[in-house]
Amino acid sequence: MPTLVNYSGYDELYTGGSFCANPIELGRLCNIGSSVYYTPNKRARTSASDIIEVGGREQDQKPAIDVLPDECLFEILRRVGSGKERSSCACVSKQWLMLTSSMCKAEIYKSDKVVEGSTSCDVEMASVDEDHVEDDGCLTRCLEGKKATDVRLAAIAVGTSARGGLGKLSIRGTNSVRGVTDAGLSAVAHGCPSLRSLSLWNVSSIGDQGLSEIAKGCHMLEKLDICQASSISNKSLIAIAKGCPNLTTLNIESCPKIGNEGLQAIARSCPKLQCISIKDCPLVGDHGVSSLLSSANNLSRVKLHDLNITDFSLAVIGHYGKAIVNLVLCGLQNVSERGFWVMGVAQGLHKLMSLTVTSCRGVTDASIEAMGKGCINLKQMFLRRCCFVSDNGLVAFSKAARSLESLQLEECNSITQFGIIGALSSFKTTLKSLTLLRCKGIKDIDVEVSMLSPCDSLRHLSIHNCPGIGNSSLAMVGKLCPQLQHVDLTGLYGVTDAGLLPLLENSEAGLVKVNLAGCWNLTDNIVSELARLHGRTLEMLNLDGCRKITDASLVAIADNCLLLNDLDVSKCAITDAGVAVLSSARQLTLQVLSLSNCSGVTNKSAPSLTKLGQTLVGLNLQNCNSIGCITVELLVENLWRCDILA
Known part of the structure; x- marks a missing residue:
């Protein structure tokens, strides 16, 4: 022993x-x-x-x-001191993560033990500070595609609570194998009481249970965006209405199970609602829309797209929409002329400033005139694919809408040059911007405009892909609108130098931005005139696709344009000599230069481009096949402050 x-x-x-x-x-x-x-x-x-x-x-x-069973682990984990320590515990295993994420804030144990040497006031202040950090809601998280899983949502719910709190969550798409389900959304509901914005796009695996948990745990929710959620029904909206009274924005798109009952619940319980957008929901009808519009006194932005509503809903908008500032109506096939007419004459849309109407058969000459009279403070009007509005309706509207500042017409093929001339003459001192997109009804007609009043207020003119507009139309616009500063004539391949010259000569204010992309028939002569007449004010010039433009235009630009900072000569007949001229111009301080698809620009332009790079922040050399990779690499190395596309 x-x-x-x-x-x-x-x-x-x-x-x-x-x-x-x-x-x-x-x-x-x-x-x-x-x-x-x-x-x-x-x-x-x-x-x-x-x-x-x-x-x-x-x-x-x-x-x-x-x-130990989950119940015991739950009791242990909920006694972990701080949010950071709970985050560390959640990293141990998936089991611990899911248990930690299932805790509501009220279930987390808070010790009353006072540390030796500290006062009760110190402990109270520490508790207040921790609550403030967790409820701030300053963090934003976005999950897309394969990253959208329940485990990742649980980790976000646990991890963000100790780092400022989650304020905005966006889920777009889902993992095909381990996609987001109600369990993941429930974890967010338990761990993120500070959530203010929730966006769910293309999440068919999320149903009413998950969104109902959000309603129970996230009472501060202000914005809800649901798109392509086939499993979410009225039950979810009813829960949101009860649990989230601070809701201000609601967007619903392609949700086949959401209908009138859910919208009526929102109308009853969410008095702070300001923005509503409903698109492609077949169960939504007049009862749901009218309940929202008649109950929400603060509703300022409304978008109704592809819904089965009738004239009744538009009448309610016209009568109760006293706070509406922005109104968008698209694809309302069941609304007739009477619905739009009543909306105008009801005299309730006094605060309306922006109105967009797309693909609505009920928009006619009579109804558009009524809307012009009823919306006395209307500033912006957008008409898209309204084929029943003709010249008479446009002119009548221009006379009634005295406050209009911006007018956009897209694919309104019943309107001709007479309607445009009449509208410009009627607006006179209010209209600042006119945009015409793919209006095939406007064609060149010789019209005497000397007797008409000019539109001195127009500053912005945009005409895109209107094949009928040629030299006569532009000459007419130049005479009627002498104060133009921004001109965009994209895709007017029928315009030549002769048509554009009157517009340049009649512009008294001095052109600042000019876009001539796709005007194939313009030559160096018109660019030289543009540089001579407006070189002291011109800041942006786009000649993309003008195949007849050569180095001569660059010479005129270098000699006359003092303020030009954005130049696009893509697909033009530019060579190394033209680039050298630009680089030698002392007064020119280009910031953006595009030479895309200029086969005449070669490696010899490298010194010139390097010199221009002293002021450039953007350089486009895409499809310049004569510039080698080594040259591009040298430019990237030397012009480190410039974004180069090659």
Whole structure:
């Protein structure tokens, strides 16, 4: 016995800890009593597998805490002190993550123990500070495609609580194997009470249960955006209405199970609602829309797209929409002329400033005139694919809408040049911007405009892809609109120098931005005139696709344009000589230069481009096949402040 007691055993020491990983099993082996002494640091003289064998079979050993049921683990984890420590615990395993994310704020245990040396006031202030950090809601997270999973949502719910709190969450698409479900959304509801904005796009796996949990846990929610969510129904909206009274913005698109009942609940319980957008929801009808519009006194922005509503809904808009500032109506096939007419004559849209109407058969000459008279503060009017509006309706509207500043007509093919001339003459001092997009009804007609009043207020003119507009139309516009500053004539391939010259000569204010992209028939002569007449004011010039433009135009630009900072000569007949002229112009300070598809620009232009790069922040050399890769690499290295596309 003395020999055994005095034996040091240094050669037999086991420094790796207890031979049995499980402390519980260790307790079974070592019964500490008065007559037995055991040293745990000694290597076991007996095989552990022989000792723990039960019934002739070796049992799998697990950490002791993992054998506890979830209820016990939950009680342990909810007593973890701070948010950062809970985040660390959630990193241990998926089981711990899901348990931690299932905790509501009210379930987290807060100790009342006062640290020695601190006062009760210190503890109270510390508690206030921690709550402030967790409820701030300053963080934004966006999950797209494969990244959208329940595990990632649970991690966000746990991790953001200690870092300012989640304020905005966007889920777009979902993982095809482990997609987002109600469980992931429930984790967000439990861990992110500060959530103010939630966007769900193309998430068919999320249903009413997940959104109902959001309503229970996220009472601060202000914005809800649901798109292509086939499993979400009226039940979710009813829950949101009850749990989120601060809701200000609601967007619903392509949700086949959402109808009138859900919208009526929102109307009853969300008095702060300001913006509503409903698109392609077949169950939404007059009852739901009219309930929203008649109950929400603060509703300022309304968008109704492809809905089965009738004239009744538009009558309600006209009568109750006293706070509406922006109104968008698209694809309302069941609304007739009477609906739009009543909306105008109801005299309720006094605050309306922007009106957009697209593909609505009910927009006719009579109804558009009524809207012009009823919306006395209307500033912007957008008409798209309204084929029943003719010249008479446009002129009548221009006479009624005395405050209009911006008019955009897109694919309104019943409107001709007479309607445009009459409208410009009627607006006189209010209209600042006119945009014509793909209006095939406007064609060149010789009209005497000397007897008409000019539109001195027009500053912006945009005409895109209107094939009938040629030299006569532009000459007429130039005479009627002498104060133009921004001119965009994209795709007018029928216009020549002779048509554009009167517009340039009649512009008294000085052109600032000119876009002539796609005007194939323009030559160096008109660019030279543009530079001579407006070189002191011109800041942006786009000649993309003007194939007849050569280096001569660049010479005129270099000599006359003092303020030009954006030049696009893509697909033009530009060569190295033209680039050299630009680089040698002392007064020119270009910031953006596009030479895309200019085959005449070669490696020889590298020194000139390097010199221009002293002021450039953007350079486009795409499809310049005569410029080699080595030259591009040198330019990238030298022009490190400039974004180069090649």
